[in-house]
Amino acid sequence: MGRTSESREKLIGAACELMRGRGYGAIGVAEICERAGVRKGSFYYFFESKQALTVEALRAAWAVEGAAWRAILGTAEDPLRRLERLCRSQAEAQHRSKREAGSVHGCLFGNLALELGNQDEVVRGCLKGIFDEQVDLVHEVLLDAHRAGDLPAERATRAYARAVLAQVEGMVLFAKLDNEPVLLEGLWPQIAGLLRGV
């Protein structure tokens, strides 16, 4: 296969797929090329390093997931119902992972954040940008909930948006550890409590 942009896309797709299952350290360039059906020489034509491909793969994954988040969170529905639907979509993604791959993969971004967090500044910066966008999206919904009279101002903050996502990431960690997506059924009541509790 030549050095077409199709090869580039295949490498990005293969990296996403492999890293979703097994993280960063366990995956090598040779395996990514094999999965993509692209020669190793071509890899370095498109990407300087595994790190450079990883950044592109994370951006590609978030382009898809972020669009789904915006579709769920950007409706005119009751704001807290939108958040509840986001929680349900996260649970469904882990159910699907278990059905299709036999195991709960967890969150690609969370997995790489904990594996690489303080070791790779470039990947960390990319992940931070993705999580910042997630926090912004949830923060917008919290502000909508406040305007609708469903949330006090002191909970409609960026800090509480981060706490909502922390609950998602933490419960996904337990679901992965137990290989049991059913654990995520309680996610919304927990987050609703966190937002409404006094």
Place this chain on the structure above:
Amino acid sequence: MGRTSESREKLIGAACELMRGRGYGAIGVAEICERAGVRKGSFYYFFESKQALTVEALRAAWAVEGAAWRAILGTAEDPLRRLERLCRSQAEAQHRSKREAGSVHGCLFGNLALELGNQDEVVRGCLKGIFDEQVDLVHEVLLDAHRAGDLPAERATRAYARAVLAQVEGMVLFAKLDNEPVLLEGLWPQIAGLLRGV
């Protein structure tokens, strides 16, 4: 150095230290031996594999951390104050990591759970045992809080104990991602909300 039990302890200590900073995949047996000052031949006298050492290192780390958790959670103090103190100790551990190592290391157990979760059944089983003990310890405190009239029965459950720890793990993930332990200052109010919210 001979094949003394001191060498074994040194290997466990070195593995803990290195994995706390850089996870599992990025660390090799040679580096662990070098850090411990133990010859590679001796490594395989004590441990069958890196996996076997990792299980011992996780158990050793939890023996120390678990004792600290018990000291905090097992007092006669107001139950929810004990949980608040646990949150503060988690924040302090990440402040210390940043002060001493220059970066927020996060939680050794959470890091390895997300890096290895669905790839290594032996390490996963070990981590699951550690998190199960953590859930039990927090559950006991929630039951105490219920008996003291501070928590309704439907929140004094194992599921809510897990939800408390999920908030801890999730916020530690954000602190690691931002390399900013100050993010953990809000941990207790968030967990108190989660427990008391309706």
